[in-house]
Amino acid sequence: MGFPSNGSFEVWKRDHDSPKTMKTTLTLFVCILTLTLVVPHSLQAADPAEAKTVGRIISQREDLSSFLRVLEKAELGSSLAEKTNLSYTVFAPSNKAFEALPEGAVATLLSPRNDDRLEEVFNYHVLGRAEPPFELEKYTTLKMVSGQWLAIDYGKGKIGKASFVGEVIPCSNGVVYIIDQVLSPTTDDLFQALQKDGRFSLFTKAITASRQGKLYQNVHANYTVFAPTDAAFAKLPKEVVDSLFLPENDERLEDIIKHHIADAVFSAGPSFGATRLGVADVTPVSAFGQQLNFAAKGGKPTIDGVGIIETDLPTANGLLHVVDSVILPAQKSTLEILKEDPRMQKLVTLLEACGLDLALADSVKYTIFAPLDEAWDAKEVKSLVADPTGANRERIFAILARHVITGKHVSENPVPYEKLRTIHGAPIYLTVDDGRTRIQGIEILEADNEAFNGLVNVIGKVIGDPMELPENDLTKLDGIKFAQATLRDGSKLYDAGQYEASFRLYARRGYEFVDKYGRFLANNGSGRLRAVVALSVDPVVEFADNAWNSRNAFRTALRELEVQEDGVEDLLQLSDDEASSFGR
Helix, strand or coil, X not given: CCCCCCCEHHHHHHHHHCCCCCHHHHHHHHHHHHHHHHHHHHCCCCCHHHCCCHHHHHHCCHHHHHHHHHHHHCHHHHHHHHCCCCCEEEEEECHHHHHCCCCCHHHHHHCHHHHHHHHHHHHCCEECCCCXXXXXXXXXXXXXXCCCEEEEEHHHCEECCEEEEEEEEEECCEEEEEECCCCCCCCCCHHHHHHHHCCCHHHHHHHHHCCCHHHHHCCCCCEEEEEECHHHHHCCCHHHHHHHCCHHHHHHHHHHHHCCEECCCEECCCEECCEECCCCCCCCEECCCCECCEEEECCEEEECCEEEEEEXXXXXXXXXXXXXXXXXXXXXXXXXXXXXXXXXXXXXHHHHHXXXXXXXXXXXXXEEEEECHHHHHCCCCHHXXXXXXXXXXXHHHHHHHCCEEEXXXXXXXXXXXXXXXXXXXXXXXXXXXXXXXXXCCEEEEEEXXXXXXXXXXXXXXXXXXXXXXXXXXXXXXXXXXXXXXXXXXXXXXXXXXXXXXXXXXXXXXXXXXXHHHHHHCCHHHHHHHHHHHHHHHCCCCCHHHHHHHHHHHHHHHHHHHHHHCCCHXXXXXXXXXXXXXXXX
């Protein structure tokens, strides 16, 4: 695999897909690419006048002379020609691409009265960072310098409606890709895109009837819309759909329409510029004010339990995702959800017995970890269900309090380790291991069933309440042992070629280490560890590099603790820990 300086896209694609591509070639490629793209950003060329900038490279290409005329008039063009401390990706249409435009289109674009349009068109061909092919191929959408969105499928050689042709050209301040069409920035806002699509006549009718058109048409901000098709509305009884347009149901219709749009851009696939759905600790909130909970089970993405059937459609003010059902705002309380679930009747009985049912019915938001009925058959708690009165009532309250935290806390896509607090202040730990989310070690079977006042998570066991070691009693020696164990476990996975598993183990343990032992580290040590584990929110594809950086961050933290701990070797020996040394 190589970065072609004067070879075709097709040749690069062929070589990239070849089964003969070896790890050593990839390593060499990354090294060459680092020298080509990174060094010029951090060290300015000795003679900037002779540097091979994007602008100068394009000026030397006869097949890009038409694009050069646009570049020379654009405000950003002079920077691309002269400055070497920049980093841009430019998608440059060939002369043939300009020749395919309607007669007079180029002259109109270059006319002084159309300077604003020229800036918009040019900036729509520029990405605000130099991206080599192996990075571009992971994206599905790009936010261009113009602020607008562009679809890309580099693996298939497509960007917008254009195709990649010719070579990929590294420059001192970026990289140039040659394409076969001029990219035209879309002027259609979300509402106009829905109207023109043809599948959303009922949805656009509802937007208009609810007087929310201005929200969907606002081009001064960026949004995400989950758009139900006409077929989605057809799943509802006809009388229900008709009733939504009656004057007495204006508020209900407005709530529904607001619940389909979020005031930020969330992409389904990896994106340059958007937050990706499904990454850790990311949950869209609709304009109605409720969460839109994303999940992907068995490769099938859903939002609030509704299927997403098409994703990442760019518009002038955000992205559209097509859904197969209407997303209705939650109207039930957490208590009502539990009462209507036949699997939760023992829990409801216990909540009523100790008075917690009243709290779960009001407007204060709670997250509940709800054990199934069979969980209460365990011998430790079975007698409480049989007689939830008298002295048992106080014990029931203590047990149930372990299962409730204040506020809405999403469990579907959490960070891999997080300490929460129950309603009586005890710590409770939400963790992700092997792709499974657990609360206090108990797997969450169903996550984020939303109520207007909280979330319900289904679990198969009752949460215990062990007398754990107080956090203030954790010592630096505990931290040293934890870091050593992490380094051993992470290195075993890395040495076995399991780079992603190694990185995710470091991330998971990193969150726990910072929580428990971060107070022992100086800002540099804890800051570096936080920065590395934060990559787990939406990691890049180079897991080997991420794992290695994580390992180094843990080593830095370990050394800092060892320096602080006087006589650490004696302490380790006294602790009888035979696996306390770390040699890698």
